[in-house]
Amino acid sequence: MVSVVIPVHNRAGLVEEAIRSVLGQRGIRPEIIVVDDGSDDATPEVLKRYGSAVTVIRQERRGVSAARNRGAQAASNQWLAFLDSDDLWLSEKLAEQTAYLRRHPELEICQTDEIWIQDGRRRNPGRRHEKPQGHCFSRLLERCLVSPSAVMIRRSLFEAVGGFDEAIPACEDYDLWLRIGWRHSIGLVRKPLVVKRGGHPDQLSRTVPALDRFRIRALEKLLRGTPLLLDQKHLALQVFQEKCRVYGSGCLKRGKTAEGTAVLSLPFQVAEELGLSPADAVHAGGRSDEETLFSST
Known part of the structure; x- marks a missing residue:
């Protein structure tokens, strides 16, 4: 049922950990698509180790939005899940979301709570970062409260809204959730099933000024x-x-x-x-x- 899209650029060590966290999902064997967005480090060699367990798509450097969209286009299943190359999933992540969506067939998108790791140390999100659920357009306007690594979305919805905007080099997720959230309800699995790791020198929030x-x-x-x-x-x-x-x-x-x-x-x-x-x-x-x-x- 689920295709997992992992975009990566020059993160050989981190992407290996991300892939292992997907391969370790309990009760679900998802399709795994890694889009190598023009890496020139050891990333291609790392990806070769997984053989047929992972579909690898290599493209010239075009940015994370283009990489996610390319992976979604190649997906075989009706549900998409995205995982950033520096993040990890706990082993129950996909099973919990799949069960949640079966209980709520009216939903076409849901996410989970997260564990935040900043510069190697756990950080507790503040109240303003509490994830919303339901029709939450007003809260989505405030700040980006949906995480790509925590989302599972019906492929038809992703395609209907046009995917990630490749013309926006940053805040592309904020843009997408607004285009979805003005009309669609967003589900929430209230369990921290994603390990979101920050503080890397190549993160967009550090490399792109004036977000x-x-x-x-x-x-x-x-x-x-x-x-x-x-x-x-x-x-x-x-x-x-x-x-x-x-x-x-x-x-x-x-x-x-x-x-x-x-x-x-x-x-x-x-x-x-x-x-x-x-x-x-x-x-x-x-x-x-x-x-x-x-x-x-």
Whole structure:
């Protein structure tokens, strides 16, 4: 039932551990597809060791979104699961999710809780990072609360929304979950079945500066290209306005006047196209008691 897609670039040691964690799944023997995104270290040699147990697709360096999409296109099964090459699964991960989806046949996507390891030490997520479930569009706007390594998604849904946006070099997961979450309910297995390991020097959060510009792009695309309900438009415009304010003001302080001015004007342009105003959006959207939708992700 499940095809697992692992994108990798120059992580020979880590990807071996990731593959072993998939091979060690209890009760399920998934299809494993590793997309080698232009590695020039020992990754290809490591992948050869697994023979027919792993399908390896090698491509020129195109980024993680293209690698995930390529793996999904090659998948044989109706359900997709993604695993980043630096993360691990506990042995019950796929079995627990499969059982959960059988109990909830109305769902087309679900995720699990995670164990966070930062620079080799366990870190407890704060309340603001608590994973949502159900129709949770407003919370998905706040920050990226769905992890690719924790997701199982019906292949038909992934294809219907167009997969990961290969034109966005970072925050591509934030973009995808918004395109799914405005319309679809997201399930949650409340067990930490994924070990999410951070602190690597090649992580996108460390190598790509000013990540909020890509969240701004995702929100702009969502507002302009998705038939959101009116209250969803208000909420999305509210978050969009604040992110543009923070990022645009930062550009002005650093002397990037043209970029800052353009970003600060974006919410007004988009609101006018939608027949709304930023002021109306703030009034309609309101603020939550504990976490404002204006929180920076």
